Amino acid sequence: MALGVPFPLKPFGPGLAARLARWGLVIVVAYALVALATPLLIQAGLVADANGGLENPIYGPPSLAHWCGTDRLGRDVCARTLAGSGVALEVVALALGLALLIGVPLGMVSGYLGGGLDRLLVLLMDTLYTLPVLLLSVVLAFLLGKGLPNAAAALCVVYVPQYFRVVRNQTAQVKADLFVEAARSLGAGPIWILRRYLLRNVVTTVPVLLSLNAADAVLVLGGLGFLGLGLPESIPEWGSDLQQALGAVPTGIWWTALYPGLAMFGLVLGLSFLGEGLEGWLSGASGRLEKPSKQT
Amino acid sequence: MSRRRQLLAYLASRLLLLPVMLWLIASLVFLLLRVAPGDPIDALLGTRAPEAARTALRQQLGLDQSLASQYGHFLWDLLHGQLGTSLTNQESVLSVIGRSLPASLELGVLALLIAAVLGLAVGFSGIARPEGRLDLAGRLYGIGTYALPPFWAAMVVQLVFAVWLGWLPVGGRFPATLVPPSGTGFYLLDSLRSGSWSQFSASLRHLVLPAATLGVLLSGIFDNALRLNLRRALDSDYVEAARSRGLSETRVVLRHALPNALLPLLTITGITVASLIGGALLIEVTFSWPGIAFRLQEAIGQRDYPVVQGIVVVVAGLVVAVGVAVDLLVALLDPRLKF
Numbered sequence: 162m163a164l165g166v167p168f169p170l171k172p173f174g175p176g177l178a179a180r181l182a183r184w185g186l187v188i189v190v191a192y193a194l195v196a197l198a199t200p201l202l203i204q205a206g207l208v209a210d211a212n213g214g215l216e217n218p219i220y221g222p223p224s225l226a227h228w229c230g231t232d233r234l235g236r237d238v239c240a241r242t243l244a245g246s247g248v249a250l251e252v253v254a255l256a257l258g259l260a261l262l263i264g265v266p267l268g269m270v271s272g273y274l275g276g277g278l279d280r281l282l283v284l285l286m287d288t289l290y291t292l293p294v295l296l297l298s299v300v301l302a303f304l305l306g307k308g309l310p311n312a313a314a315a316l317c318v319v320y321v322p323q324y325f326r327v328v329r330n331q332t333a334q335v336k337a338d339l340f341v342e343a344a345r346s347l348g349a350g351p352i353w354i355l356r357r358y359l360l361r362n363v364v365t366t367v368p369v370l371l372s373l374n375a376a377d378a379v380l381v382l383g384g385l386g387f388l389g390l391g392l393p394e395s396i397p398e399w400g401s402d403l404q405q406a407l408g409a410v411p412t413g414i415w416w417t418a419l420y421p422g423l424a425m426f427g428l429v430l431g432l433s434f435l436g437e438g439l440e441g442w443l444s445g446a447s448g449r450l451e452k453p454s455k456q457t
Numbered sequence: 458m459s460r461r462r463q464l465l466a467y468l469a470s471r472l473l474l475l476p477v478m479l480w481l482i483a484s485l486v487f488l489l490l491r492v493a494p495g496d497p498i499d500a501l502l503g504t505r506a507p508e509a510a511r512t513a514l515r516q517q518l519g520l521d522q523s524l525a526s527q528y529g530h531f532l533w534d535l536l537h538g539q540l541g542t543s544l545t546n547q548e549s550v551l552s553v554i555g556r557s558l559p560a561s562l563e564l565g566v567l568a569l570l571i572a573a574v575l576g577l578a579v580g581f582s583g584i585a586r587p588e589g590r591l592d593l594a595g596r597l598y599g600i601g602t603y604a605l606p607p608f609w610a611a612m613v614v615q616l617v618f619a620v621w622l623g624w625l626p627v628g629g630r631f632p633a634t635l636v637p638p639s640g641t642g643f644y645l646l647d648s649l650r651s652g653s654w655s656q657f658s659a660s661l662r663h664l665v666l667p668a669a670t671l672g673v674l675l676s677g678i679f680d681n682a683l684r685l686n687l688r689r690a691l692d693s694d695y696v697e698a699a700r701s702r703g704l705s706e707t708r709v710v711l712r713h714a715l716p717n718a719l720l721p722l723l724t725i726t727g728i729t730v731a732s733l734i735g736g737a738l739l740i741e742v743t744f745s746w747p748g749i750a751f752r753l754q755e756a757i758g759q760r761d762y763p764v765v766q767g768i769v770v771v772v773a774g775l776v777v778a779v780g781v782a783v784d785l786l787v788a789l790l791d792p793r794l795k796f
Contacts, residue, residue, distance in 0.1 A: 292776065296772060301489070303765065380606055383609075384607075388739075389754075421609075425606050426604055426606060
């Protein structure tokens, strides 16, 4: 289970890792295609509207008209589950993009400059990093209120420390290397040094971290939705749909609970495969991949 | 410097950092709750409440004072173990936490135990043939348990074992028809102490599903960690040396590799606690388990700011403290560690 644990990095053999990464990519692309296609299918009338359904039976079991049944408001569970993949991908992409945009430059600056600012930032980020991811995002989502940008912001704060940490450590390390010293004495400026010597390391580490974090973020977003936080009710989100399904579980209504969770499980599995596979593949290929370490 | 002095210096620096981190967390939570858009008064009373009621509540919450003075009061109270009072029922936040913490600990400890036993068993099973079927299955088990949304897994478990098979209760901690055991708040211990079998079995029946669900979900962490560390130990020179002395493979694994692979697991257990809390939050809500995470969810729904603040500070403090304790324990136990 995710929710805050940096997944223990374990090298798969290169062949196996490449296969795992390929499978992960196939799954993630499939979800992306579903996300793109669902609005079109809804417009074409092939899939029911995710929020409509006043005329439908409440808690109708799966039938020919509604393959995955209907929920407590008569909404089509299939349609909501399909529409949920777009929502999840959108929020997670927004959150992680923001986290990258904040964490990477901040890590570079902190690692390159060093000194008091660096120590302060490291302490702050380490403190944020020790907090359970879900607890932190619950507090943030509680404060920021409901909405798509709000949920993305709440998730983003959680992941900034990870990028900060990786980039900062690599920057500090690169800075101390002899060849960098040499480059500097030849008159290379900080920006040139960072671009020339750091970028390659970061380019190999960040995609792994990004896909593993995306997997984690899908779970956290679902967790927020399940706790009644995150996205407004009009947006079909797996977690909040599961929260609504929870009340019906004791009566044995399984279809409202099964499909959204299954969809979420699949996406997280795909993203984890991708991340794990990439990690093993890259470390097997280059042999010098820096792992994000706990201690600074 | 001798190792002993290095060790002491390390212990001192970690211990000194602990209050700083706690202070940072508390300040962060405090600031977040004040800086957040929206007036808590609006959230509590609605925008159309009479002005007198708003002013009274503002005063009661101390929101009429300056931010600096509020912060001063907050830290002062915190230093004295005061976390404020709940807005909904005037109960002190400390007693809210004291009431619900045993339930969470009971669930958490049992789940951690299940996770460790199950995860270590799965992780160890693949060791005979690396990259073999069993080994691969174990790895997929690790990723699979990671990818399962905890609340969904809990709902599926409820549907199968409680609703369809009817073996165990769907949720809650104790049947409403019985009198719950009194004492420490740990129902299993309390009922054992008073020797009441009906109370014990009722508590256990309610505990099984949430603890098992959480345990299975967390076991992947132990599985992965043991696999990784065992592999690393088996690749090491001392295992090579042991093998070349003609020791049996069983002896090499059990006596030479395993002890070295187990120590890092202590660190993993520490990390797991943070994860446990995230999982417990969702599991408690799904199973209506009246622990601290369930109260937090309740307080969020009621916009009960002092309770939210108190629970977050206490839980975060616990996590940080456990992390530091584990670091210290590892430093004491592992003579190879350099600082």
